[in-house]
Amino acid sequence: MIYKRVALIGLGLIAGSIALAAKRRGLAETVVGTARTAQTRETAQKIGLVDEVFETPEQAVKDADLVILCVPVGAMAAVAAQIGPHLKAGCVISDVGSVKQAVIDAVSPHLPDGVIFIPAHPLAGTEHSGPEAGFATLFDNRFCLLTPTDAAPVNEVARYRDFWEQMGAKVEQMDAEHHDRVLAVTSHVPHIIAYTMVGVADDLRRVTNSEVIKYSAAGFRDFTRIAASDPTMWRDVFLNNEAATLEILGRFTEELFALQRAIRKGDGELLFDYFTRTRAIRRGILDAGQDTDAPDFGRTRSD
Amino acid sequence: MIYKRVALIGLGLIAGSIALAAKRRGLAETVVGTARTAQTRETAQKIGLVDEVFETPEQAVKDADLVILCVPVGAMAAVAAQIGPHLKAGCVISDVGSVKQAVIDAVSPHLPDGVIFIPAHPLAGTEHSGPEAGFATLFDNRFCLLTPTDAAPVNEVARYRDFWEQMGAKVEQMDAEHHDRVLAVTSHVPHIIAYTMVGVADDLRRVTNSEVIKYSAAGFRDFTRIAASDPTMWRDVFLNNEAATLEILGRFTEELFALQRAIRKGDGELLFDYFTRTRAIRRGILDAGQDTDAPDFGRTRSD
Ligand SMILES: NC(=O)c1ccc[n+]([C@@H]2O[C@H](COP(=O)([O-])OP(=O)(O)OC[C@H]3O[C@@H](n4cnc5c(N)ncnc54)[C@H](OP(=O)(O)O)[C@@H]3O)[C@@H](O)[C@H]2O)c1
Numbered sequence: 001m002i003y004k005r006v007a008l009i010g011l012g013l014i015a016g017s018i019a020l021a022a023k024r025r026g027l028a029e030t031v032v033g034t035a036r037t038a039q040t041r042e043t044a045q046k047i048g049l050v051d052e053v054f055e056t057p058e059q060a061v062k063d064a065d066l067v068i069l070c071v072p073v074g075a076m077a078a079v080a081a082q083i084g085p086h087l088k089a090g091c092v093i094s095d096v097g098s099v100k101q102a103v104i105d106a107v108s109p110h111l112p113d114g115v116i117f118i119p120a121h122p123l124a125g126t127e128h129s130g131p132e133a134g135f136a137t138l139f140d141n142r143f144c145l146l147t148p149t150d151a152a153p154v155n156e157v158a159r160y161r162d163f164w165e166q167m168g169a170k171v172e173q174m175d176a177e178h179h180d181r182v183l184a185v186t187s188h189v190p191h192i193i194a195y196t197m198v199g200v201a202d203d204l205r206r207v208t209n210s211e212v213i214k215y216s217a218a219g220f221r222d223f224t225r226i227a228a229s230d231p232t233m234w235r236d237v238f239l240n241n242e243a244a245t246l247e248i249l250g251r252f253t254e255e256l257f258a259l260q261r262a263i264r265k266g267d268g269e270l271l272f273d274y275f276t277r278t279r280a281i282r283r284g285i286l287d288a289g290q291d292t293d294a295p296d297f298g299r300t301r302s303d
Numbered sequence: 304m305i306y307k308r309v310a311l312i313g314l315g316l317i318a319g320s321i322a323l324a325a326k327r328r329g330l331a332e333t334v335v336g337t338a339r340t341a342q343t344r345e346t347a348q349k350i351g352l353v354d355e356v357f358e359t360p361e362q363a364v365k366d367a368d369l370v371i372l373c374v375p376v377g378a379m380a381a382v383a384a385q386i387g388p389h390l391k392a393g394c395v396i397s398d399v400g401s402v403k404q405a406v407i408d409a410v411s412p413h414l415p416d417g418v419i420f421i422p423a424h425p426l427a428g429t430e431h432s433g434p435e436a437g438f439a440t441l442f443d444n445r446f447c448l449l450t451p452t453d454a455a456p457v458n459e460v461a462r463y464r465d466f467w468e469q470m471g472a473k474v475e476q477m478d479a480e481h482h483d484r485v486l487a488v489t490s491h492v493p494h495i496i497a498y499t500m501v502g503v504a505d506d507l508r509r510v511t512n513s514e515v516i517k518y519s520a521a522g523f524r525d526f527t528r529i530a531a532s533d534p535t536m537w538r539d540v541f542l543n544n545e546a547a548t549l550e551i552l553g554r555f556t557e558e559l560f561a562l563q564r565a566i567r568k569g570d571g572e573l574l575f576d577y578f579t580r581t582r583a584i585r586r587g588i589l590d591a592g593q594d595t596d597a598p599d600f601g602r603t604r605s606d
């Protein structure tokens with residue numbers, strides 16, 4: 001047992017997976033939770049996702065030693081304002097938001113003195129959401145990035161780190177701003193691009209009579225899965241990581257124009273060299289153990 | 304048996320899969336082949352990919368009832384020029400190129416009268432290539448698009464169609480130019496975009512000390528797999544489907560700029576609505592049976 005009482009605010013994919021992963025290893029004596037809608041609360045209750053479901057965040061955080069905000073990034077500020085006055089003195093508060101600096105700015109002002117804030121971001125997810133989407137092995141072998149400020153006591157950071165490691169994750173620490181820049185490249189911009197491509201295809205579908213869907217080949221198929229990700233979550237990611245997203249998008253457009261020009265000019269050598277270079281990166285990712293060469297990308301749910 | 308003697312020019316992923324799929328069902332009495340390099344020919348011989356491996360295309364097509372060009376799109380013209388004079392009268396010649404109008408323009412002038420040209424494009428592939436990449440089930444349940452001209456006799460088109468259907472494919476016919484427009488959306492532009500994104504990340508990797516690879520999250524990981532596709536094949540695709548690729552890229556850029564502007568202006572409603580629309584497309588693809596909801600996208604090699 002690492003924390004006696006854990007409270008999860010939000011009961012979706014990430015919260016559900018935390019509840020199941022923590023239970024699997026006995027990391028908490030009690031896991032309680034709450035969600036915005038009665039429907040989610042009822043489902044969570046019915047499937048026994050947590051030990052107790054509360055109607056409000058205020059009730060849920062009472063006496064909790066660890067509180068994790070598992071709501072969309074844009075909802076963090078309001079939730080923090082709501083629970084701030086009800087947090088147990090000396091408790092740890094964390095979040096799982098996909099953007100870190102904006103969450104720190106939104107949450108910190110609402111926290112009473114003595115409460116320890118350790119922001120986190122597990123690099124794990126699927127395109128599914130809601131209380132029934134979670135599974136105990138979601139974090140296995142995935143990175144979880146912590147972005148604590150200097151104010152967080154070292155021993156508390158170590159304890160929270162242990163919590164994630166025992167849920168299966170590989171934990172690393174970094175600066176929030178740096179996190180947001182790296183994630184803009186590896187996750188946020190790829191998502192906006194996939195959304196755009198699928199949007200273009202949707203427009204054309206009306207022209208080509210659904211052939212775009214019918215003949216959807218590799219490449220596009222993967223894009224549609226990415227572009228099926230939760231609209232609320234991703235709207236909030238882009239609105240809250242604006243600077244880094246726009247910077248990387250700028251670089252992307254620049255490169256795309258260069259390749260477009262090569263196609264127009266028939267410059268096969270430039271295209272060949274570019275494609276050869278990008279091919280090598282795949283090798284690096286396989287070597288880093290962040291993916292497998294198997295057709296399922298190591299994403300199989302093993303529970 | 305549908306064809307007595309089948310000759311494959313090129314012995315890579317697609318040719319190898321044709322050889323194995325045809326053998327599996329006894330669709331040909333003899334399957335022979337040839338490849339450009341001695342190394343590929345030797346490997347094909349060693350693993351028994353075809354019944355006989357020839358040193359030159361001229362030798363390979365001798366007495367063949369069906370000849371399939373399985374080389375990169377940009378190599379089709381030279382191969383056709385080489386084999387043209389050696390084709391058996393009345394034989395069927397086909398290709399598996401990912402672009403169709405350019406291949407028709409490149410191959411047709413070299414074919415003697417009486418030879419029947421039926422271009423084909425199986426919508427199936429992996430990011431692997433070479434003689435050892437093929438497998439018998441590659442075409443199972445995948446579309447194969449035929450783009451014959453009016454000159455092709457109906458009964459010969461039906462026979463060739465049967466050949467692909469018995470290899471496991473769902474066969475459809477369409478106009479070559481229409482094929483190229485549809486594929487630009489569903490395959491070619493998604494590939495150039497993935498290549499671009501991975502190229503951008505590669506530039507930044509030098510800045511962020513390989514963190515981009517280390518923390519590569521869903522989204523980007525899928526892009527790297529797409530951008531690991533064969534550089535020669537894809538160079539040829541873009542050079543030979545220039546018009547459609549550039550047209551779709553133009554639309555893509557326009558949409559991307561609209562989303563970029565929404566991020567800059569903080570227009571969450573536009574982003575949310577856009578992401579909700581693209582999410583629905585995924586459902587259409589699952590319904591069309593072109594993908595599965597399983598984490599492996601139904602891509603598991605079942606042999
Ligand atoms: N999915 C991923 O791939 C992934 C990966 C890493 C991190 N994250 C981050 O994890 C967080 C949760 O994501 P998730 O995938 O678990 O989402 P999810 O399955 O959609 O669950 C979100 C939860 O937040 C609640 N919620 C939504 N809007 C709210 C609001 N305005 N106020 C209060 N509660 C609200 C929802 O309650 P109701 O069900 O009652 O509406 C639901 O319980 C997000 O910050 C996201 O950025 C996601």
Ligand SMILES: NC(=O)c1ccc[n+]([C@@H]2O[C@H](COP(=O)([O-])OP(=O)(O)OC[C@H]3O[C@@H](n4cnc5c(N)ncnc54)[C@H](OP(=O)(O)O)[C@@H]3O)[C@@H](O)[C@H]2O)c1
Nearest residue numbers: 313314315316317339340343374376378400401428432433
């Ligand atoms: N891979 C896919 O996803 C996919 C899907 C549908 C259609 N296609 C189309 O199928 C065709 C073959 O692709 P593949 O994936 O099978 O490629 P592959 O595995 O790389 O095999 C290509 C074959 O063509 C030969 N070749 C390459 N350049 C040549 C040249 N200049 N002259 C003569 N022969 C040459 C190669 O010989 P060596 O090995 O001796 O060099 C090799 O045997 C391409 O037109 C492609 O557009 C591919």
